Amino acid sequence: MGNCKICDDKLGDAFPIREMMLGTREEFNYAQCTGCGTIQILNIPGNIGNYYPNYYYSFHHKIPALIQLPLFKRIFKDIRIKKKYRQKDTDIFNYLRPIQTLASHKILDIGCGSGKLICEMFNLGFQNVQGTDKFIEAGYDYGYGVKVFKKDLSELKKKSYNLLMMHHVFEHMDNPAEELVKCHRLLKDDGHLIIRIPVVGKAWDIYKTDWIQLDAPRHFFLHTVASMKILAGKAGFVIDNVIYDSTAFQFWGSELYKRDIPFVNENKEYRLPTDYYSTEELDNYEQLASGLNKEQQGDSAIFYLTKRR
Numbered sequence: 684m685g686n687c688k689i690c691d692d693k694l695g696d697a698f699p700i701r702e703m704m705l706g707t708r709e710e711f712n713y714a715q716c717t718g719c720g721t722i723q724i725l726n727i728p729g730n731i732g733n734y735y736p737n738y739y740y741s742f743h744h745k746i747p748a749l750i751q752l753p754l755f756k757r758i759f760k761d762i763r764i765k766k767k768y769r770q771k772d773t774d775i776f777n778y779l780r781p782i783q784t785l786a787s788h789k790i791l792d793i794g795c796g797s798g799k800l801i802c803e804m805f806n807l808g809f810q811n812v813q814g815t816d817k818f819i820e821a822g823y824d825y826g827y828g829v830k831v832f833k834k835d836l837s838e839l840k841k842k843s844y845n846l847l848m849m850h851h852v853f854e855h856m857d858n859p860a861e862e863l864v865k866c867h868r869l870l871k872d873d874g875h876l877i878i879r880i881p882v883v884g885k886a887w888d889i890y891k892t893d894w895i896q897l898d899a900p901r902h903f904f905l906h907t908v909a910s911m912k913i914l915a916g917k918a919g920f921v922i923d924n925v926i927y928d929s930t931a932f933q934f935w936g937s938e939l940y941k942r943d944i945p946f947v948n949e950n951k952e953y954r955l956p957t958d959y960y961s962t963e964e965l966d967n968y969e970q971l972a973s974g975l976n977k978e979q980q981g982d983s984a985i986f987y988l989t990k991r992r
């Protein structure tokens with residue numbers, strides 16, 4: 684057996700994971716590291732692009748029209764944003780609350796698809812938002828400086844961002860250590876990097892190879908806090924905070940795979956939990972998830988990294 688691509692410790696025995704999002708049921712070998720606990724794919728398929736059909740991407744998500752704030756509101760933009768952190772508002776303010784990113788800060792969303800999130804953030808008052816995605820056909824320019832680049836991180840200007848975000852992107856990267864070094868280069872001193880990823884937790888213990896977040900072969904690494912600390916440290920980051928944000932999805936999604944039901948239906952749409960589970964069952968799953976999050980055992984988390992040195 685080989686060694687861990689993160690910490691170089693020994694990998695445990697290989698086990699096959701089926702491709703179940705599309706439902707091809709092809710098998711891919713994964714193994715868990717005996718040191719850092721990361722579950723990883725052993726061989727990345729050469730045709731990995733085929734496992735990302737068009738409808739997988741956020742390309743067709745509806746992009747909101749940009750609304751520029753009136754001048755007097757733009758002048759007080761940071762004060763307005765600080766107020767929004769105090770409210771129980773949208774998801775994005777919840778993600779950003781621990782680092783209190785300001786409206787004037789320069790933000791880059793990495794792996795952003797067509798840029799729906801940055802457009803929404805602009806409309807919430809963030810004035811300096813961009814995105815990049817290597818896998819889109821071409822870039823986008825939405826006006827007001829809101830742009831999506833089709834670029835690798837190494838092609839962007841160094842020390843130019845206050846905040847970088849990766850929302851469920853990092854687990855798809857074949858060389859996470861190298862991507863973190865590129866992130867470090869892009870950030871201003873003391874800049875932040877937010878990484879939202881699935882993590883090895885209780886759902887793995889319960890469902891093993893049916894755990895929906897294994898998502899073979901698209902997810903190359905299912906990280907742990909230990910593996911993230913190693914990667915962060917090597918790239919010149921410290922992890923300030925880890926917040927678990929798992930949901931009922933870890934239960935209802937994995938239950939579907941256990942019953943051999945792919946995530947995408949015959950019409951190439953994602954299945955809805957309400958078609959398979961009662962409101963009571965889903966409420967129960969949601970409560971279980973919030974309990975696991977409190978115990979730091981949920982199957983997804985937000986890592987807050989700060990650039991050091």
Ligand SMILES: [Zn+2]
Binds near residue numbers: 687688720721
């Ligand atoms: Zn390891």
